[in-house]
Amino acid sequence: MDHGMNFPGGGNDPFLWLEDIHGEPATAWVDQENRLTDQAFRGAAYEADVATALTILNAQDKIPFVGRVGDHLYNLWQDESHKRGLWRRTTLDSYRTDQPDWDVLIDLDALGAAEARPWAFGGAVLSPDRTRALVRLSPDGSDAAETREFDLGIRRFVEGGFLIPESKGQASWQDADTLLVSAAIGAANITRAGYGRTVRRWRRGDPLETAETIFSVEEQDVAAWFYVQHRPGHQYVSFTRMIDFTRTETFIERRGQARMRLDLPEEISLSIYARRLLVQPKRDWAVDGAIIPAGALAAFDLAQFIDGSRAFDIVFAPTPTRALQQWVETRHGVVLDILDQVRSRVALARPEGGTWVETPMAGLADNAAISIAPLGGEDDPDLGTDIILTTMAFDRPPTLSLWTGAGAPAVLKQAPHRFDAKGIEVRQQHATAQDGTQIPYFLVGRDLGSTTPRPTLLSGYGGFEIAVTPAYPSLAGKLWLERGHLLAVANIRGGGEFGARWHQAARRATKHVSHDDFASVARHLAETGVTTPARLAARGGSNGGLLVGNMLTRYPELFGAIWCEVPLLDMARYTRLLAGQSWIAEYGDPDDLAEWAFIRDFSPYHLVREDRSYPPTLITTNRTDDRVHPGHARKMVARLKQAGAPVRLRETVAGGHSGAVDSATIAATTALGFSFLRHTIAAERTG
Incomplete structure (x- = not known):
C-alpha cells in the first residue's frame, strides 16, 4: 500500500504539512519526536560521551587552521569560552611559535550577546589595501548571511558602511568604494535555486537597490558568480553563469578590455592565476584535432587563447587509478594534489624541454590524505611561493606544513592524538559491484584479522564528484x-x-x-566475516543521507541500523525545497515524467512499504538548514512510523546544513548517534 505517493509534485503527499519549517503543528510534532528520541538514547553513557566529545572539540592544543592575506594569517577559534568563536589574526613568524600572538578582530559571542542574535562567522573578504573587510554573519550557521563592512584598524563595523541584508550570494571589492555583489535580494535577483541571479556594481553612498546590473543569468540557472583578481599586472574580473552543478559558462573582463566569453566546454574546472589558463575538462575535449582527456590538466597562454590560439600543453594526464583533485600555480610551477588508488600524492609540475614533468614532493606521508592551498602571494605579479599542506590519516592526527619551493615541507603545527591508536590498522579492501567493477573501501580498527564479527559502521557519499579520502576520526576514534x-x-x-x-x-x-556499490561493500563485509548484517550500520549525510536512505528502503536486509543525517529523501519534491533546484544535474528533474520514472527508483520516501521489515533508524536534521530542507527528514520519519518501522528523529535548531556552528551542537549530535549504535548494532549480546 503506497498511500498515493506514486507521483511527483507531492499532490498526494499526506505529510506535506511537515514541510512548514516553523509552523506550529509541524514544530509541535517535531518536539514530541525529539522527546521520544531523548528518552530512548539519552542517559549516563550519552552524557559521558558528550563530555568526552566537548573535551576534544574545545582542546586548546588543536591546530588553529589559517589562511593568509597580505601580511597576516587569519583564523576562527572556537573553544569552551568562545562557543561561536574569535576571528583573529597573527603573522607567520608568530604562528611558527608554540604560543602565537593573536590579534582579536571580532568576538562573535560578545557580538551575538550585544545584538541578541546568535551570529556565526561566515567568512570575510579583505579590501585590496587590507584596511577593511566584508564580514559575513550567519544566523545560526545557515548559508544565507548578512554582510557588513568592518574596519580592521579600529576593529569595528563601519557606521554607515556597506551592509548587505541576509541573503545567499557573495560580495567582493572592486576598489575601496565599489563592490561587486551577487545577492539573492529582490525577485529579479534570485534564481529558482535561491542564489543570486545578477551581479551588481554598488558604489559607496548609493542604495543597493539602485546598483547597476552588469551581469545576469537565467532564472532556471543555479547562480551568477564572479571573481575579482587584483594581482598587479594581471587584474581581471571573471563572471560565471552556473547553469547547474556541472555546467558553467565563463566570461572574463581584463583591465582596459571588453568582456568576452571564454571558448571552453561547459563541464570544466579552471583557474587563472596570472598568464596561464589552466583547464581540467570533465569529458574528452577535442581541440584543433587533438584530444584533451577527461580529468587531464591543460595549460594555455591566456592572452593567446583570447586571441584565438588553441595551443596547449598537458600538465597532468590521468590514468585509471590516478585522478587530479586540485592544483595551485606557484612561481615554482604547478603543485598537483593527485589521488592514486585513493591515496594522496603531491607533485610539482614544471615545463622542461617542451613537456611538463612531475617531481614528487619529498618528505610527505604515505597512505594519507593531503590537501593543498596557496598561502598568500596574491599581491605578487610573479605568483606566490608558499603552499600550505594539511596531512591526516585514519590513525594519524592532522599536520600542517609549509612548502616554500624547495626541499621537503616544514611542519608548522601538529595535533596530538585524540584517541588511543595503538594497534589500529588500516586496510584497503575491494568489493565487486553488480557489473564487476572493483569498489575500494577502507577498513579501520584493531585486530583486523580476527574471525569474530564485530560492530561495524560503514559510511560513504557517492555524489557530485566529491572524493572521500582518509580523515582522522577524532570523535569516532x-x-x-x-x-x-x-x-x-x-x-x-x-x-x-x-x-x-x-x-x-x-x-x-x-x-x-x-x-x-555501497550495498556491494556491505555484502563484502559480511561475506568476509568482518561483521554480520545485524552488526553493520550505514551512516551518511546530505547526499550521503540519500545513500543510506536507499540502504534502508532497498537493502534493509544488509544492515542492523541506519544513521541518516541532514538527508535528501523525497526526490519528488526536492527541486521545490530550498536549494534543491540546483541539483538536477546530479539527480534528474522529477517534473519531467520520463526522468521521474528513474528517480522514483531511488527516492526513499516513495519506496517505504508496509509489508517489509526495516532496521532501526535514526534520522537527524536541522531547522536552520537552508540548503537541504528539514521536511525530508520529518516526512520520512512520519512515513516510516506509519509503516510500523522503528525510527527516531532528532531535529536541532542551530548549525545550518553542516551542524557545525559550535562545539556543543557537534558533541550532542555525535554522541546521540553513537548512543543509537550502542542500542542497536553494538548492544551487548547474551545467550
Missing part, C-alpha cells in the same frame, strides 16, 4: 574505535576518487549505481 569496534569507508561511484568518469557512472539515470 574515541567513541567507537577505542571500544573495539570497526569503521569502514566506501569509495563508491558518483564520487571523485577516480576522476570525472567515476562520477559520471552514477548520475541521473544511473544514480542508483552509487547505492548498489
